[in-house]
Amino acid sequence: MRTYAPKPGDIERAWLVIDAADVRLGRLAVQTAELLRGKHKAIFAPNADTGDFVIIINAEKVSLSGNKAKTKLSYRHSGYPGGLTATPIGEILEKDARKAIETAVWGMLPKNKLGRQMLKKLKVYSGPTHPHVAQQAVPFEIKQISQ
Template sequence: MFPYRGPGKRFPTRSLGLSGSPRIKDAIRYLEHNERKGYTVKTFTPKPSDLTHEWYVVDATDVVLGRLSVQVANLLRGKNKPTFAPHADGGNFVIVINADKISLSGNKLNKNLYSHSGYPSGLRADSYAELLEKDPERIIRAAVKGMMPKNKLAKVQLGRLRVYAGDQHPHTPNQPQVVEIAQVSQQAN
């Protein structure tokens, strides 16, 4: 918040134009007192022993795609934990079931999901309506991938996403916790 000038040096209140506010004066007095006493608050950085990977299961029945993918992306990154750090891999395993019963809002059924093979003229466009019948897992994977950061850690965290079209999954020995996604009414008042 304030520029740190080193031990024993005063904060530059006048040069920053901060000398008049009583809240600023109290904050500076507090910081200078803690500096004299030798108190410091260190930033928490999780150690590898602090990072755990829990299992969660999410039911996608009648859930809007965007709302589902936000919740799943946050669980994959581990943002629900107090030990979250953006550079550390503290994410969770997430199982999404009933992917074929997902709700697509607006005119999303008429839009396409694009992918490229890497070869010349290798652009492929599949409509969401077609994918919902053939490969509903791909719709959820693409939406969650778009909501993850674009870095190497996101690839590792996306590897912990398991998507199934039906309501059965082979991960019951891991005892996943059930996550309920709050539904918001889509009707206008």
């Protein structure tokens, strides 16, 4: 029996809504990356974009465990000598929580054209509402252990 290769017409994409309120950033990023890649589907193929659209709401209410808001650093480099800048992840979450979530999810996706295509299916919003009502998104619950 030959190996099944999903064709673009075979892929059905669902719209899922994740409420990020009081969810750990890492756990949220892992689950989101899995949904964007399509690893939860039986037709998953590593060379095809089989994933679903993911909408994350309440991005500003995402949580970090322990003292990570002050101790975990995010690095940027300007390209010039001595241009390395370190910013605590807590400051990034306060300034723009959407950017912090998108960066965490991007770190868990493939770094190629397919990964960039998958990241386009991620929609992150700071408030409890989103403009994708017409897509009839289904709520997705992230299973958490006690915090």
